[in-house]
Amino acid sequence: MIRTLKTYSFFAIILLLQACSGGSGGNSSGDNGISDIKIYNSNSPFAAVLSDCAKADTPSNSCTLETLPLIGQETNTPTIDDIMERVTVSHEWMGLRFEQLLGQLPSEVLPLFKAVTAIVIDADIRPSYYDTIAAAIYLDPSYLWLSVAEKRTINLKEDYRSNFDDPLAFRSFSRYVQNGDYAYDYWSLTDESTRNISDIKLSASRVLLHELAHANDFMPPGSYINLDSNQSVYHAIGAISNDWISSRLYALNPLQSSTMFSLADVMYRGYTPTQADLQISASQVGEAFETDGASDDYGYTTQYEDIAMLFESSMMKYLYDVDHEIGFVTTLPYDGWCYDYQIRWGAIGRIGDLNVKDRAQLISSEISTDMNLSAFFDTLEDVTGTSGNWCTPAQRSSVSALSTKKKHLRREDFHRPYL
16 A cells, blocks of 8 residues: 555645554554664665655655656666665665565566665564655565564564454455465464575565555656656656556546445544444445455555555466455454354455456556566456355365365455555
């Protein structure tokens, strides 16, 4: 999600959500504790300015494009070295792991970094977000650690949105699946487990693709050529608001469900639920969601989250052949067993639904101009409905069911890992 882009009538910009530590409506600014960040590559040509520019928290101290240009203003084919010149961290290992991760990613991901000025990784960032004031992405290092010593440096604070949906009579779950099972493992920050670089690739890719979608929404490919280097990056983004990809999508094919917009305000922005919100069941939520064009209900928070979810789901399928699953389930305490949660409406591969596919193809093609995605979208399988419980959903017979072992619900299944 985008952390900040405040309303200025000069640009006619919509108020975006801000990352915060709590509060009604999710629009009070909070401190993610990045005051301790430092440049990872001391030989970077931007070493003298990068950390200060990445810390910018108001439009008035947003750095100019002359001081810190977008990566895409410097090169049309960014390499890992180009990207690492823009990395700031709170702990040295975070930069090392991020560089290793970049080496594991498909080559199609690297051009997406052209739309950012900086990448910030800090022990206190939770969840990950994109910020228009710096045109930077801010990453939660829980997706990068490999050793016990590394994860012990990460702040264990909860996502501030964790209890927003408590009053509701349903829960929204999501995950990525492959061959009928979780596409990647969940790893605790508090035990003695370790992992290798291949273990983090999919979960970190999900977050990266989401935040890079935001960056490319506000600075679409091809928009860097005519930017005024004397402008701050914040004002440069506002100056091309008519070209934002999400704005073009909403002019052509916006989401429609008033029910889902209202519920998303409660679940992800902390709004007080209406009586209708409180009374709606999981199956009724599914009925409202099914006929609209979102890939995930998180897309109803803003138009920007809509395209980030569409792009994330599409690219995870395109690059890794993993499917996004969403389900609306009966309500139980968060620490319940996964088989206690009954799916009242669920779907795997929502981007295969015609209403969703048309929207996903439009924005994905505009963000990833270097990819030819026509064949990919033309051959997508149709969406598959699911029922049963969250451990063993009833799926198409060609794939195995998830493990029937008694196990706790994964916290990541009901928390979106980004703002």
